[in-house]
Amino acid sequence: MGSKASAPGKAILFGEHAVVYGKPAIALAIDKRATITIKESHRDYTRIKSDDLDLEAILSPETGLKLKKGEMGILNYILKALEFYHDSTPINIKLKISIPIGAGLGSSAAVTVATIAALDNYHKRKSTLPSIARRAHRVELEVQGAASPLDTSISTHGGLIYLDKEKIEQIKGDLKDSLVIGYTRSEETAKMVKLVKERMERHPQIMNLIMDAIAHITRKARKALKSDDKECLGELMNINQGLLDAIGVNSKSLSEMIYTSREAGALGSKITGAGGGGSIIAYSHPDRTGQILESLTARGYNAMKANPSTRGVLIQ
Template identity: 50%
Template structure:
């Protein structure tokens, strides 16, 4: 039996950090995916390989003890929890391929989790609907992380655009024009640290920081309406405003700001950090000048071009 599934990565377009305080957020799927392949094996262990990050490990399918052969633990916690919940004790070979690096804030763990659960259900000739898949993938992230928004796993499951408001998820598939250029730092983002930083500032300056968080929420609401109306040319300006607000609460950095302004100077309609900040990634939205923006960012940092995708999880 051979089973293959893939799921998209995501970018947070608007609302990071404010979403922690019940403000809305917008996330979109991109055409960069995590792909999981499952095959039978005659070995005694379940074999996990991800050449993109140099990971090679064997897992005892009964005790779940791990034998590291190469690489770091990384995504293994997610894989282990999925195997415990959605697989029997038979040894299998799991190959994972990634189109974006881990740890840069583009939801790779969610994409891997969604794709693995889908591939396992197909391997066992079971059907799982997207609602159940999204819920089960979120449960895995909760087990591993202790706390997790349903945003990432929902985007990886359904694709398109997700509007999260008051814990309610609205699924939208607009035709977003243009491209997103992603640039990222070598150091992964530390979400827990950045969330804690914002919390402390809110406690210290409740009237000031509270108003900034409210304003981020209003920017997100405005962007949501414009996207539904197809007015994409105005999205860039709102991204710039959103970045300024995030910078004011301390979650940007000198390097991220250099990326943001380099992208704008090269012709991006808008650019901002995406995700927790401190380090990690920025996104630049381009309808024109996308190659110029990409080359400008690549001259100093790692960067790639991606597009909005309507496609969620796919069984291949």
């Protein structure tokens, strides 16, 4: 008996951090995925393994968790999903992942969503997309302490979404061959969310105005996407970036990638995700993405083209 499920990573186009305070955000699933395979174990323990991450762990009812190699990181999300949605019988879990870890591209959400979907299938439980997204968000909250439902929603549903509080709207926008992501290792999301929260407590009037401005940008970007107004969309990304800088989540490496992208022809470029390291997303006409990619890699940064994925979680 076995089960397999996969889920995509994500990139936030507009609204990161503001979404934590009830503001809208726009995000898309990207064509990089996490795949969880579950098989029945004939031993008295559960084995979790990922060759991609050089990770292996043993979970035993008698001795608890033993990390044989690798880091806890992404493992925490699998363990929490098992705690909530598995009956403790021994299983073998294998993770394959093409999403960069710790880069703000939704790797933890993708792994969580894929794990829950694979467990549901393994136990022959009926589940819906909203249920998977809701339970995955619960796991992220438990592990991180604070998390918006954005990552788990986009990983579950796929496509390009506009999230306003808990209401999800699939929207249309032609982003094919238009996006480049540059990435480094980021600070923990929870740490960056806490940093913004503390700044919010020190300067509530100023920070609330900034969050309101980000919300206005996101709403206007939704219209620009629908009308395929590329110049407006790029300009809005650059304005959004200025506000992300103001709330304290930029870094030297992110700033360098942002300006390198613009100099190479990006219409707009900004942080995507929590910041403090992590990733930037550059938006351009399709004939410029190759040059942007080359410029980022020439500066020593990791970079990749990213296309939208219309597929969310898949049970295979």
